[in-house]
Amino acid sequence: xxxxxxxxxxxxxxxxxxxxxxxxxxxxxxxxxxxxxxxxxxxxxxxxxxxxxxxxxxxxxxxxxxxxxxxxxxxxxxxxxxxxxxxxxxxxxxxxxxxxxxxxxxxxxxxxxxxxxxxxxxxxxxxxxxxxxxxxxxxxxxxxxxxxxxxxxxxxxxxxxxxxxxxxxxxxxxxxxxxxxxxxxxxxxxxxxxxxxxxxxxxxxxxxxxxxxxxxxxxxxxxxxxxxxxxxxxxxxxxxxxxxxxxxxxxxxxxxxxxxxxxxxxxxxxxxxxxxxxxxxxxxxxxxxxxxxxxxxxxxxxxxxxxxxxxxxxxxxxxxxxxxxxxxxxxxxxxxxxxxxx
Amino acid sequence: xxxxxxxxxxxxxxxxxxxxxxxxxxxxxxxxxxxxxxxxxxxxxxxxxxxxxxxxxxxxxxxxxxxxxxxxxxxxxxxxxxxxxxxxxxxxxxxxxxxxxxxxxxxxxxxxxxxxxxxxxxxxxxxxxxxxxxxxxxxxxxxxxxxxxxxxxxxxxxxxxxxxxxxxxxxxxxxxxxxxxxxxxxxxxxxxxxxxxxxxxxxxxxxxxxxxxxxxxxxxxxxxxxxxxxxxxxxxxxxxxxxxxxxxxxxxxxxxxxxxxxxxxxxxxxxxxxxxxxxxxxxxxxxxxxxxxxxxxxxxxxxxxxxxxxxxxxxxxxxxxxxxxxxxxxxxxxxxxxxxxxxxxxxxxxxxxxxxxxxxxxxxxxxxxxxxxxxxxxxxxxxxxxxxxxxxxxxxxxxxxxxxxxxxxxxxxxxxxxxxxxxxxxxxxxxxxxxxxxxxxxxxxxxxxxxxxxxxxxxxxxxxxxxxxxxxxxxxxxxxxxxxxxxxxxxxxxxxxxxxxxxxxxxxxxxxxxxxxxxxxxxxxxxxxxxxxxxxxxxxxxxxxxxxxxxxxxxxxxxxxxxxxxxxxxxxxxxxxxxxxxxxxxxxxxxxxxxxxxxxxxxxxxxxxxxxxxxxxx
Numbered sequence: 001x002x003x004x005x006x007x008x009x010x011x012x013x014x015x016x017x018x019x020x021x022x023x024x025x026x027x028x029x030x031x032x033x034x035x036x037x038x039x040x041x042x043x044x045x046x047x048x049x050x051x052x053x054x055x056x057x058x059x060x061x062x063x064x065x066x067x068x069x070x071x072x073x074x075x076x077x078x079x080x081x082x083x084x085x086x087x088x089x090x091x092x093x094x095x096x097x098x099x100x101x102x103x104x105x106x107x108x109x110x111x112x113x114x115x116x117x118x119x120x121x122x123x124x125x126x127x128x129x130x131x132x133x134x135x136x137x138x139x140x141x142x143x144x145x146x147x148x149x150x151x152x153x154x155x156x157x158x159x160x161x162x163x164x165x166x167x168x169x170x171x172x173x174x175x176x177x178x179x180x181x182x183x184x185x186x187x188x189x190x191x192x193x194x195x196x197x198x199x200x201x202x203x204x205x206x207x208x209x210x211x212x213x214x215x216x217x218x219x220x221x222x223x224x225x226x227x228x229x230x231x232x233x234x235x236x237x238x239x240x241x242x243x244x245x246x247x248x249x250x251x252x253x254x255x256x257x258x259x260x261x262x263x264x265x266x267x268x269x270x271x272x273x274x275x276x277x278x279x280x281x282x283x284x285x286x287x288x289x290x291x292x293x294x295x296x297x298x299x300x301x302x303x304x305x306x307x308x309x310x311x312x313x314x315x316x317x318x319x320x321x322x323x324x325x326x327x328x329x330x331x332x333x334x335x336x337x338x339x340x341x342x
Numbered sequence: 343x344x345x346x347x348x349x350x351x352x353x354x355x356x357x358x359x360x361x362x363x364x365x366x367x368x369x370x371x372x373x374x375x376x377x378x379x380x381x382x383x384x385x386x387x388x389x390x391x392x393x394x395x396x397x398x399x400x401x402x403x404x405x406x407x408x409x410x411x412x413x414x415x416x417x418x419x420x421x422x423x424x425x426x427x428x429x430x431x432x433x434x435x436x437x438x439x440x441x442x443x444x445x446x447x448x449x450x451x452x453x454x455x456x457x458x459x460x461x462x463x464x465x466x467x468x469x470x471x472x473x474x475x476x477x478x479x480x481x482x483x484x485x486x487x488x489x490x491x492x493x494x495x496x497x498x499x500x501x502x503x504x505x506x507x508x509x510x511x512x513x514x515x516x517x518x519x520x521x522x523x524x525x526x527x528x529x530x531x532x533x534x535x536x537x538x539x540x541x542x543x544x545x546x547x548x549x550x551x552x553x554x555x556x557x558x559x560x561x562x563x564x565x566x567x568x569x570x571x572x573x574x575x576x577x578x579x580x581x582x583x584x585x586x587x588x589x590x591x592x593x594x595x596x597x598x599x600x601x602x603x604x605x606x607x608x609x610x611x612x613x614x615x616x617x618x619x620x621x622x623x624x625x626x627x628x629x630x631x632x633x634x635x636x637x638x639x640x641x642x643x644x645x646x647x648x649x650x651x652x653x654x655x656x657x658x659x660x661x662x663x664x665x666x667x668x669x670x671x672x673x674x675x676x677x678x679x680x681x682x683x684x685x686x687x688x689x690x691x692x693x694x695x696x697x698x699x700x701x702x703x704x705x706x707x708x709x710x711x712x713x714x715x716x717x718x719x720x721x722x723x724x725x726x727x728x729x730x731x732x733x734x735x736x737x738x739x740x741x742x743x744x745x746x747x748x749x750x751x752x753x754x755x756x757x758x759x760x761x762x763x764x765x766x767x768x769x770x771x772x773x774x775x776x777x778x779x780x781x782x783x784x785x786x787x788x789x790x791x792x793x794x795x796x797x798x799x800x801x802x803x804x805x806x807x808x809x810x811x812x813x814x815x816x817x818x819x820x821x822x823x824x825x826x827x828x829x830x831x832x833x834x835x836x837x838x839x840x841x842x843x844x845x846x847x848x849x850x851x852x853x854x855x856x857x858x859x860x861x862x863x864x865x866x867x868x869x870x871x872x873x874x875x876x877x878x879x880x881x882x883x884x885x886x887x888x889x890x891x892x893x894x895x896x897x898x899x900x901x902x903x904x905x906x907x908x909x910x911x912x913x914x915x916x917x918x919x920x921x922x923x924x925x926x927x928x929x930x931x932x933x934x935x936x937x938x939x940x941x942x943x944x945x946x947x948x949x950x951x952x953x954x955x956x957x958x959x960x
Contacts, residue, residue: 016811018823047806052650055814062811063824068803070653071813072646073676079643083650083658084803086634087609091654091803112639313634320629327631329602333595333766337532338585339387341576 009040016066027178027204028057031125032064034184035094039067042092042192050093052081054101057132057206058125061096075106078113081120082309089310092192094121100130103139103159111168116309117196123188124201126161129210141210162286162301165199166279172198173282173302178205179218183229183298190300196308217296230285230299235269238295245269246288246295253284255293274303354566356527358573361420363428364522366515367445368437368458370403370413373515378415379761380519380533386586386763387532389576390419393872394761395427395945400616400699407461407469412444421575425872425879427760429947433525435518437461437492440470451484454568456521458514459489488567492517499557500550509547513554520558526572530555582765589728589757590617592764593661593687594624596735598631601657603736604743604775609634609651610659611644613666616699617755618689621661641669645686649673652682653812655779655802657739661687664706665696667750671714674748678718678838680812681789681798683742683749685735690754692943701943702755704868705919710750711897711926717835719842721745722897724752726871729764731757734894740775741845746797752896754918756869756945783807788822796841798822846898852891852906860887861959863910865935867893867923870916870946877951886959896923904931914938914958916946 014036022028039049049067053059055074062069068091072080081093102110102124113120129147130136136149140161144153165173172194176187184202191198203214217227221240228238228246236246243258247269258264276282282302289296321327364381368374375396382394395416404411418428433454436442438461449455462477476482477489492514499517500510516537523530534552541547562568587595601608610633612622626635634651638644645660652658662670667688677684690706692698710722721741725734734751742749780786780799788810789798801808810822818825819833854863856878866874871892878890889910893899907913907927913935915924921937928935938954940946 045806047804047809049809050803062813065811067809069809069811069813070650070680071811071815072649073672073814076642076646076673079638079646080650080653082643083609083611083636083647083652083656084654085650086636086647087607087651087654087656088804108639109643112643317629317632317634321632324630327598327602327628329599329631330769332598332628332631333769334583334585336585337383337387338583338766339389340583341389341579341581 009046011036011040013046014039014066016064018063020064021060022057023208025207026057027127027206028061028125030178030181031123031184031202031204032061034181034188035065035123038185038188038192041189044092048090048092050084050091051096052077052084052093053096054106055132056098056101056130058096058098058123059101061123075101075104076109077101078106078109078120078122082113082116082118085118085120085310086313089119089308089314093119094123096123096125098124099126099128099138099140099161103161103164107139110165114165114168114170114197114199117171117306118309119196121191121198122200124161124199125204126201127204127206127210128213129206131206131209135209160286160290161201163283166282166286166302169279170199170302171196171304171306172300174198174300175201175203175298177203177214177218177298180223180298187299190303194303196306226295228295228297230272230274230297230301232272232274232300235266235271237266237269253288253291253294274300276302277304355570356573357570358575360422360574361418361424362433362526362572362574363416363418363431364433364435365414365416365431365445365448366435366518367412367414367441368515369406369441370399370401370411371406372413372437373512374413374415374437377515377519378417380536381522382417382586382761383536384523384528384530384532385417385419386584388528389579390421390574391424391577391579391763392417392419392761393424393427395756396759398700405469407438407440407466409440409444409470412441414441414445419574421577423577424762425876426945426948429949433522435522437515437518438470439466439472439476442476443470443472446482449485453485454525455482455485455487456518457487457489458492458518460491460493462489490521490561490567495557495561496554499553503546503550503553505546505550510550513550516551516555517558517561520555521562523555524559524562524571525568526574530559579763580765584763584765586761587728587732587764588620588759588761589725589731589753590620590689590759591624592728592731593735593751593753594621594628596732597625597657597659597685597739598628598633599732599772600736600739600775601631601633603772604657604739604777606777607632607634607656608659609636609648609656610661611636611638611646611648611651612661613638613641613644615641615663615666617691617758618661618663618666618687620758621687621689641666642673645670645673646676648684649677649680649682652677652684653680653802655800657743658683659685659687661689663689663691664693664709667706667709668713674720675714675716675718676814677748678714678720679814681746681838683746683800685738685742685749685751687751687753689758690752698943700755702869702945703918703941703943704752704754704870705922705941706752707867707896707919707922708925710752717839719839720748720750720897721842721845721895722750722752723894724868724896725757726868726892726894728757728760728762730894732764736772736775737894740773741848743775743777744797745795745841745845746800747841747845752868754869779805780808781805787820788812789817789820791837794844796837796844843898846901849895849898849900851902852893852900854889854891854906856882856889857887858889859909860889861910862886862888862912862914862955863907864888864890864955865893865907865913865915865923865927866890866917867896870918873946873948873951874916876948877955880948880952881955886955888955893923899930907931907933907935912936912958914955916940916951916954918945
């Protein structure tokens with residue numbers, strides 16, 4: 001085997017000469033910066049990266065990444081990416097999408113990509129609004145939200161993206177936040193290391209049409225009080241003074257206070273296991289923030305292993321070739337009953 | 343040919359004739375398609391020219407014995423050239439009153455009518471909405487009627503096998519097939535072989551079906567039911583090795599051939615739809631050719647995954663019918679914008695909407711040409727026969743790869759399922775398809791065009807130094823960067839159109855069949871080829887000066903077409919739509935062509951066309 005040395009790449013190698021055209025202050029800048037920072041660290045030659053997107057603000061992403069890039073059509077990026085991955089499983093395919101692109105018009109392709117476990121890393125920018133079309137509600141907008149298209153409030157109950165993709169049997173489900181740079185980079189690196197579909201919900205602020213959508217999690221002190229960071233093998237503990245935690249009570253999760261005469265310690269808390277084979281565990285985590293008094297989880301909710309679609313497909317081709325020999329065109333044309341006219 | 347199973351020598355009268363049209367008609371569950379295919383195979387192996395027309399309902403099993411459940415299979419076979427499955431039938435096999443009612447109108451006067459008299463009961467009449475017994479009410483007096491108790495006779499033949507009545511009754515189609523083999527003096531060997539392979543796991547069924555078929559043959563021999571049997575000598579086809587092929591099979595093989603000739607893998611993204619699904623089935627069997635088949639979650643994923651595969655260096659294909667192509671519309675526009683090779687096969691069926699899923703039509707021509715937002719030109723091709731589907735697949739792939747464009751192939755339900763003898767080409771008769779992937783980073787720009795074809799370079803992911811971005815937004819000429827400038831946009835719109843026009847440089851000039859000039863030019867496209875050819879031959883024999891141009895390239899049109907149109911006094915355009923090619927020809931050439939339009943889910947009959955030609959010329 002010959003090995004060509006991989007040139008040492010830097011963040012700069014992944015930047016293009018194109019002017020970035022997101023609104024000043026948009027959360028997308030932080031996500032772009034995080035991705036450009038971690039790509040050089042993955043030890044993958046630049047020409048192997050392919051960044052695919054659909055339509056929406058997030059989907060301008062490929063133009064700003066100096067890799068192979070394809071800005072496709074609304075909602076269909078998972079299907080385009082599937083064709084790419086099946087044709088060449090060696091490529092490192094990342095997909096930039098948003099709450100509208102992935103969960104409304106592209107909902108069908110999203111769940112089928114995850115069901116098949118195609119090796120694609122999905123960055124789902126969730127700002128709970130349609131930005132590029134200037135301010136309509138999205139499938140993740142909160143119930144009753146007043147927007148340009150719903151002046152009297154929405155009648156739609158929002159999707160919980162994490163619960164949805166866990167239901168579709170995604171093999172890697174994680175969540176991070178645009179402004180939590182280090183956490184975001186760490187999460188992206190974990191996704192990069194995963195074999196199979198990785199779905200990362202990135203909470204992102206649209207400062208023009210839905211400013212402060214995630215303020216409850218990101219403003220001063222909120223991160224420690226309203227966010228629980230999931231870490232493999234560690235208890236679910238949070239709070240400025242690390243005095244709150246989550247424990248199991250029967251089939252339910254429960255917020256408890258540590259010390260303070262309650263007699264509870266870290267040992268009583270739920271210990272996070274992203275490899276838990278039972279999807280119900282990850283589903284409980286995904287539901288947490290919808291329950292009053294519970295924090296929002298960030299980190300890797302679920303990570304498990306299943307053969308990648310493109311590998312199953314390639315193996316089938318190779319098995320058939322091994323079994324029947326490589327195809328002979330002349331034989332194929334003459335298959336079935338033939339007769340000769342002289 | 344070994345004929346060890348050939349029964350005893352016939353003593354009856356044997357007549358040599360030129361051609362015959364035979365139709366099997368019965369319930370969807372009666373195995374009429376299998377029966378027809380077996381008869382076809384035997385006739386083909388014997389060396390007759392032939393054309394078939396399977397005509398079946400959209401419902402898998404409509405209630406037994408009812409009119410909507412009737413399934414038919416027609417074959418014309420001959421010792422001379424055959425262009426169509428035939429207008430009227432010489433022999434009709436009707437398995438029940440519903441099949442009789444639906445089909446008897448096509449039986450020639452004095453034609454042979456074989457009916458299964460066991461299914462002519464009051465209950466069967468009620469299901470077929472017939473008031474009196476047609477075997478007794480003289481409504482069939484114009485025909486030679488042969489009532490045969492197919493169920494009773496089959497059961498009697500199989501009585502020693504220990505099968506239940508239902509299983510025995512399922513063999514009755516082979517009894518009928520055996521009768522037809524006797525009628526046309528055909529050996530049963532190839533059907534024996536087929537039965538043995540088909541029921542390999544169930545030896546008792548092998549025995550039962552073979553016995554039933556032999557019993558049908560011997561029944562005719564012993565009872566001298568028909569008094570006469572027919573002999574149709576082999577046709578004088580061009581020398582070569584032949585096989586029988588349907589349009590869908592030929593398309594599938596054509597794309598495998600194109601992939602081999604281009605030296606790149608074939609990728610099919612498809613979603614099941616009638617009448618296109620058989621292409622997916624066929625290609626799924628060819629994995630040892632490196633063919634990747636992806637059954638997608640919907641029509642849109644089928645085409646967009648193919649665009650992804652094309653971007654990654656595959657010969658990418660998506661197969662569908664009209665409703666599916668409607669769903670793929672936006673993605674086809676993307677393929678136009680990013681200028682990637684892609685072949686879209688639309689196996690047309692009756693519409694609008696779900697329409698007539700199993701019936702044929704040619705009404706997607708304008709959809710293929712114009713059915714996308716904005717200016718999104720795409721080359722369009724149409725095969726004219728089942729065998730031509732092979733060559734159209736190769737040609738569509740060639741154009742897509744050479745010009746970096748999506749290409750549409752318009753086949754239809756009639757070509758898809760109909761079969762004909764096809765001369766198998768040698769592998770080196772199939773043209774090479776050169777493919778060039780960009781590899782040199784020096785001076786590389788994603789939209790820098792080849793001056794001759796206007797094709798942009800194909801730079802696939804994994805190639806060092808050629809990292810670039812493409813997408814659906816308008817691009818700057820040459821660099822491919824996103825660009826909204828007014829003049830650049832117009833330039834790009836014109837360039838994409840000029841590229842499709844440039845395909846015309848490879849399209850051979852049309853040479854009319856029949857007379858090179860004269861009273862009338864018939865212009866057709868697609869599956870009407872056979873009917874027009876047969877009608878033309880008959881009308882020229884009557885002394886008319888008629889030419890026939892059958893267009894395989896519908897966009898761009900052959901460059902000499904305008905000149906050819908001018909050589910004739912009149913132009914007639916028969917189509918299975920309301921006049922779509924007609925509209926194009928009138929608009930482009932300012933020619934006063936007239937249409938002849940049939941939108942019944944059925945192909946043109948030769949006599950219908952002849953009547954129209956006579957009307958136009960009178």
